[in-house]
Amino acid sequence: MNYQHAFHAGNHADVLKHVVLLAICDALTAKPAACFALDTHAGAGLYRLQDARARRTAEADDGISLLLASAPRQPLVARYLDAVKACRALHGADAYPGSPWLLAHALREQDRIACCETESAVAGALRHAMGGDARVAVHATDGYAAMKALLPPRHGGQRLNRGLVLIDPPYEAQIAEFDTAFYAMRDALARWPQGIQMLWYPVKQRRTLTPFMRQAAKLQTKATLVVELLVRADDSPLRMNGSGLLILDPPWQLATALAPALEALRGALGETGADTRLHWIREPA
Template structure:
């Protein structure tokens, strides 16, 4: 795959995804003695926003740097902002933590994390990122086929699915993986990230997921109307088994991102299906 998350690290979609991810993780740690967190497409784990790929896209400048400079950012962004501050040793630096580092740093003694990454170069970087954390490991593996196996190895399963959407079957594989995880661990929680380009693709995916479970929480963020399918016009988090407290966090994060980073016609919506 050619996709590299370093081009997009720290963009508006990361702010949406990571804020909701940390809210889910915190809520689950209040409910469960031990968690087994599985990240199907982990990437390198951390990113330098001053690097060539990030500078070429410029997406972080319209994302995390806008959030850090905002005086009116709601408290829901606090855990993410603290994590960004920590990776930069308390200074206003250019490093940004991906989901593997955000999760690894939040693990309790009884929790575990497995991050899957197929790109050999990113898998090596992921291993280095996770090296200081004894209960976090990197797997050079297909996360879709690995998720259900990992979910059945003890602890309540929490699965993050965040593929690059370069393959036409990614949407179908998400539904298949979700079904397999729930068959192996019925109390599993899943958080699925999606790009929003056109309404037809999004609606079709939601219809497919409704055949998997009747317990969906959808957090939809549109920065602009879904009129140009060649652009990423927004992002969404589709969650299964999300604790009730996550609804409020998703509303607060989405509303601020839509109003501060979006264009006229942008909006945020959170609902349970």
């Protein structure tokens, strides 16, 4: 795979994904039972925003750096910024946490995390970033295959009935990636219907997403939520104008909590034409 997330770490898409990821983790940990998180396309787990790759694109300047400078006081956004600061306290002022680091930061001693990364060098960097955390298993394997192999999750001979699957592919296959993700999510619903699933996707031109959203509406969930942050108008195929998250069976009241957080992110990161979307494609009963 040619995609390297180090070029894009801390951009507006990471900001959205990680704000929502932490909100879901906090909902899971509000109950005492152990939970499980599977990160299917985990990356290196920890990034340096001053290294040559990050500076070549400078995408973090319009993402996490801009958000830290404005520091919105909205609680979910502040929660995320506190996590970034905690990462920097441990790893240095230019550190940025990937989703595996944030999962380990947000989840508890009794919880378990599995992270998948196909590139052997990146998987090695991920193991180093996790620092030998016994809760975290790093698998140098395809994340979609891991959804079949690891779901439903078990620990200590017991099935874990609560948790999250984060699917964050690089979209090197472009529109074809949506089909792969759809079938993986449909299969995971049958294997682990109690789990939450969250798929990240880029937004360039909205019309290209319509067929997938029609497919997603057919998934047999209790509820399906779409969350999007557009930092500019979604009318150019040449750059990522925003990103979104398709969330299957989200925690209760997540949508209500996210509405002001999205507005805070739009205000902090948005350019002309910026917008947000928060709607159900399958409404909860």
